[in-house]
Amino acid sequence: MPELPEVETIARQLQKYIVGKTVSGFRSEWHRLTEPEPAELFGARLAGRRIEAVRRRGKFVVLDLEGGDALIVSLRMTGQLLFHPADVAAHPHRRARIAFADGTALEFADIRKFGRMAIVEGHTLDGDEHARRRTGDPLHSHLGVEPLSRRFTVRWLRELLQRRARATIKPLLLDQTAIAGVGNIYAIEALWRAKIHPLRTAGSLREDEVERLHEALVWALRKGIRLGGASRRDYVDAKGEQGRMQREFQVYGRAGEPCPRCGSEIVRTVVGGRGTFHCRRCQRAPRRS
Numbered sequence: 001m002p003e004l005p006e007v008e009t010i011a012r013q014l015q016k017y018i019v020g021k022t023v024s025g026f027r028s029e030w031h032r033l034t035e036p037e038p039a040e041l042f043g044a045r046l047a048g049r050r051i052e053a054v055r056r057r058g059k060f061v062v063l064d065l066e067g068g069d070a071l072i073v074s075l076r077m078t079g080q081l082l083f084h085p086a087d088v089a090a091h092p093h094r095r096a097r098i099a100f101a102d103g104t105a106l107e108f109a110d111i112r113k114f115g116r117m118a119i120v121e122g123h124t125l126d127g128d129e130h131a132r133r134r135t136g137d138p139l140h141s142h143l144g145v146e147p148l149s150r151r152f153t154v155r156w157l158r159e160l161l162q163r164r165a166r167a168t169i170k171p172l173l174l175d176q177t178a179i180a181g182v183g184n185i186y187a188i189e190a191l192w193r194a195k196i197h198p199l200r201t202a203g204s205l206r207e208d209e210v211e212r213l214h215e216a217l218v219w220a221l222r223k224g225i226r227l228g229g230a231s232r233r234d235y236v237d238a239k240g241e242q243g244r245m246q247r248e249f250q251v252y253g254r255a256g257e258p259c260p261r262c263g264s265e266i267v268r269t270v271v272g273g274r275g276t277f278h279c280r281r282c283q284r285a286p287r288r289s
């Protein structure tokens, strides 16, 4: 599932490819894609609109439209946004196509069909709780702090961990209403770097561990962006190319291999329903109370 670095990679590419282009048509090939809005109405709202910017918020790709609205794309498990400079044969799992007036197109492909699109008022994207409730935005409710923004400081993280002191640290990092954009892969890599066991409670982290976790999250996410994201199964960027982060995993997917730091065995467990990897020695298990 695409996380912050994968979505950021796509958004940066689309920022180069489609800003300034005008939508000439929209076709949906999967009726649930724009739910609850009918695809025809959705297409009518997009037609003739110019793309003013492309950015990322959490794990969402956000296309800012002329006039103040935004098209939000949730890639979920297997969604891909593919830019095509010319007319090409349709992707076998194409669910939608946005055509531009200059003959180029943006294709949305999605094997598992969990991806969704919505058009929302631009101002509902950033913190306006009342506007959010009013519009009932299905994709964009209650997103937490961006971990690569200035708001994400050691102090902010410490306060989050204190507020949610009884929460298990790994699922807390995946909670999009707390920190937006971190998913399973980057949480696992960050906890390894910070030498924190995934089952620790948030409130049990010492000050030096909070500082390490903050540094490690930023490190993991920046590394993911630098390497164009992680392609394990379905993720490709807007050019249809794979990322390189999967070659650089320290512990993710490496059960049975030696820890790159201490040489002890990396083990796989399940925490909060998600497969998790950690080093037996450098990430000490919490004592049972």
Ligand SMILES: [Zn+2]
Residues within 6 Å of the ligand: 259, 260, 261, 262, 263, 264, 279, 280, 281, 282, 283
């Ligand atoms: Zn180790």
